[in-house]
Amino acid sequence: MKLTPASQAEIGKALQTVISLYAGEEDLSVSTDFYFQPQREEGTLTIFNDEEQAIAVASVPEWTEAEETTFYDEVGDCLKEAIEKANGDGSLERLAVWMPYSFVLVDDERETICDLLLVDDDTLVVTDSLLKGLNEELNSFLEQLLKEE
8 A cells, every 4th residue: 555645754753653652751650551453433543551552643534445354464564564664763762661562553443453563672673674684695605605615
């Protein structure tokens, strides 16, 4: 699913709202996860905290035309892209919540579809863009090792 720049900006703005609510120089002594609930029929994204409070909303009209069978996969990809962008510009580093925390894609009943982001002191966030080409590199490395024997 291809989002318009306006829809991408809306998702980014909702993410920045979440970050600004939980940003700080010191730990806010808050333990929370963030739940991203897209609504296909309404074309909206609502982000909730652990107390089930809606903390940000975005309008994404393209979602109303999405195929029901692939909706969550496509939305997950869009949200991961927005999260990667926020991580790339350092915005996520401003979150002052207790670790571990996560960004979770949920359905209408708030059942988990997938983790969009998991942050912990000992966890490396691995994204698809980081893994591209890794299989070929490992195969090449293994071939070189076998040739040297």
